[in-house]
Amino acid sequence: MNNPHDERAREQIEEAKDQVIQSISETMDLYGVTPAAGKIYATMYFENQMNLDEMREELGMSKPSMSTNVRHLQQIGMVKKKFQRGSRKHTYTAEKNFFHSFMAYFCQMWEREANTNMEAIHQAEKPLLEIIHDEHVSDSFKEEARHHYELLNQSKVYYNWLDQLVHSIRSEEIFEFLPKDTSQKD
Amino acid sequence: MNNPHDERAREQIEEAKDQVIQSISETMDLYGVTPAAGKIYATMYFENQMNLDEMREELGMSKPSMSTNVRHLQQIGMVKKKFQRGSRKHTYTAEKNFFHSFMAYFCQMWEREANTNMEAIHQAEKPLLEIIHDEHVSDSFKEEARHHYELLNQSKVYYNWLDQLVHSIRSEEIFEFLPKDTSQKD
DNA sequence: CAAAACGTTAAATTTTTTCTTAACAAAGTT
DNA sequence: AACTTTGTTAAGAAAAAATTTAACGTTTTG
Numbered sequence: 403m404n405n406p407h408d409e410r411a412r413e414q415i416e417e418a419k420d421q422v423i424q425s426i427s428e429t430m431d432l433y434g435v436t437p438a439a440g441k442i443y444a445t446m447y448f449e450n451q452m453n454l455d456e457m458r459e460e461l462g463m464s465k466p467s468m469s470t471n472v473r474h475l476q477q478i479g480m481v482k483k484k485f486q487r488g489s490r491k492h493t494y495t496a497e498k499n500f501f502h503s504f505m506a507y508f509c510q511m512w513e514r515e516a517n518t519n520m521e522a523i524h525q526a527e528k529p530l531l532e533i534i535h536d537e538h539v540s541d542s543f544k545e546e547a548r549h550h551y552e553l554l555n556q557s558k559v560y561y562n563w564l565d566q567l568v569h570s571i572r573s574e575e576i577f578e579f580l581p582k583d584t585s586q587k588d
Numbered sequence: 589m590n591n592p593h594d595e596r597a598r599e600q601i602e603e604a605k606d607q608v609i610q611s612i613s614e615t616m617d618l619y620g621v622t623p624a625a626g627k628i629y630a631t632m633y634f635e636n637q638m639n640l641d642e643m644r645e646e647l648g649m650s651k652p653s654m655s656t657n658v659r660h661l662q663q664i665g666m667v668k669k670k671f672q673r674g675s676r677k678h679t680y681t682a683e684k685n686f687f688h689s690f691m692a693y694f695c696q697m698w699e700r701e702a703n704t705n706m707e708a709i710h711q712a713e714k715p716l717l718e719i720i721h722d723e724h725v726s727d728s729f730k731e732e733a734r735h736h737y738e739l740l741n742q743s744k745v746y747y748n749w750l751d752q753l754v755h756s757i758r759s760e761e762i763f764e765f766l767p768k769d770t771s772q773k774d
Numbered sequence: 775c776a777a778a779a780c781g782t783t784a785a786a787t788t789t790t791t792t793c794t795t796a797a798c799a800a801a802g803t804t
Numbered sequence: 805a806a807c808t809t810t811g812t813t814a815a816g817a818a819a820a821a822a823t824t825t826a827a828c829g830t831t832t833t834g
Contacts, residue, residue: 407724414719415733418712422740425708429701434617436792448736454811464794469812471792490802490810498739500746515615522611524774526604533600538593547601550634553684554608560686562773566766579765580752587748588710622822640781650824655782657822676780676832 419448433478433507438463439471443480446496451484453491479506501582509568516561516568523554523561530554605634619664619693624649625657629666632682637670639677665692687768695754702747702754709740709747716740 426447427440435443438461445460446452452460457468472494475481480503484493497503533539533547570576612633613626621629624647631646632638638646643654658680661667666689670679683689719725719733756762 405724405726407722408726408729411719411722411725411729411733414715415729415736418715419736421712422705422708425705429704431620432697432701438792448739465810466795466812467793473812492811500743501749504746504750511618515618518615519608519611522608526607529600529604533597536593536597538591539597540591540594543594543597543601547597550601550605553634557686558773559768559770560690563687563766563768564690566769570766576765579762580749580756582745582749583752584745587744624822651780652782652825653823659782678781 423448433480433503435474435478435480436471438467439475442468442471443475443496446481446494447498449496451486451493451495453489453493455491478510479503505571509571512564512568516564520558520561523558527551527554609634619666619689621660621664621666622657624653625661628654628657629661629682632667632680633684635682637672637679637681639675639679641677664696665689691757695757698750698754702750706744706747709744713737713740 423444426444430440454468484495486493530547530551609630612630616626640654670681672679716733716737
């Protein structure tokens with residue numbers, strides 16, 4: 403095991419891993435995670451499973467930090483708790499299928515975007531409609547209300563589309579339109 | 589103009605707008621913007637155009653803050669500088685078509701994700717391949733290198749798919765699969 | 775050409791977020 | 805039942821980000 407070739411190999415493997423870990427961690431801000439959480443995820447990506455102490459060891463950070471970061475990663479579906487009998491330590495696994503991560507996160511977020519804004523639009527449209535139909539309000543205000551109403555109404559097309567997109571992802575119909583191309587493109 | 593009905597209408601319009609502004613601002617964290625920037629965008633959404641002083645006035649914040657936030661919004665394609673002759677003040681308009689905002693932002697981000705990680709993967713695969721083909725390295729390390737190599741190789745399918753997704757959005761082919769449904773769904 | 779208007783940069787302050795140490799709670803072991 | 809082990813919560817410290825005030829450069833105007 404103290405073969406110099408093996409030693410060199412071990413270093414190179416670590417270097418290669420670190421390069422990808424760095425890269426994943428860097429781009430994961432799109433998923434709303436901090437660099438630390440990104441590094442945790444990316445580290446787990448190369449491991450079968452890890453417990454909190456192993457993460458702490460690997461990243462040189464505190465255990466509560468691991469705990470909270472892992473919880474966040476679980477919430478967005480990038481890490482799963484592995485049920486492990488025997489050991490009291492909780493063990494976790496990274497979602498290694500990036501398609502799943504993508505689907506879980508963006509569906510969650512787009513759904514939130516559509517629901518939150520649709521709700522607000524519905525609330526806002528009510529008084530606007532009242533103004534539009536109120537004989538006592540002067541035309542300039544009616545016109546403004548109508549203008550805003552139209553704007554909001556138009557935006558529903560987008561939020562409906564978002565809902566459809568989410569549905570097509572959840573049902574995986576999207577992959578009929580855009581197949582996972584397994585041919586090597588390098 | 590000091591008609592009490594008009595006064596009430598004005599208040600209701602403001603309230604309706606604020607509700608939507610709040611909602612948009614809240615969900616815009618998905619686009620990596622701060623609540624302040626989200627509020628700027630959402631405020632502009634209801635206006636034809638605004639200059640920095642009007643934004644400062646409306647949001648009660650400093651002008652440099654407007655300046656930097658607006659620049660950021662421009663970078664992600666949610667705000668455009670309007671060329672306005674006559675006035676020295678720069679005027680800006682919000683991208684009111686949410687489809688465009690969606691397309692601009694996510695294409696930009698997904699492209700970055702794919703490019704950054706693909707680059708790292710290419711760099712990392714080289715030494716891994718060397719190890720795999722090195723006669724002097726013991727089997728256990730070879731096996732580890734092979735395992736990582738396979739993992740990285742597999743992830744390319746996802747990054748290629750991301751590239752395709754970006755392409756289908758930029759070319760608007762996505763809307764053939766998922767049409768913008770303009771029928772009222774409320 | 776001096777003064778004003780406008781936008782941006784720089785430096786400093788404030789606020790927010792993240793991380794750590796310490797305390798705690800739950801479950802298991804001896 | 806006392807003692808470990810493990811994970812989480814709480815409080816405090818450190819780090820990062822956003823915001824503001826001040827200063828600067830450029831352009832326009834009187």
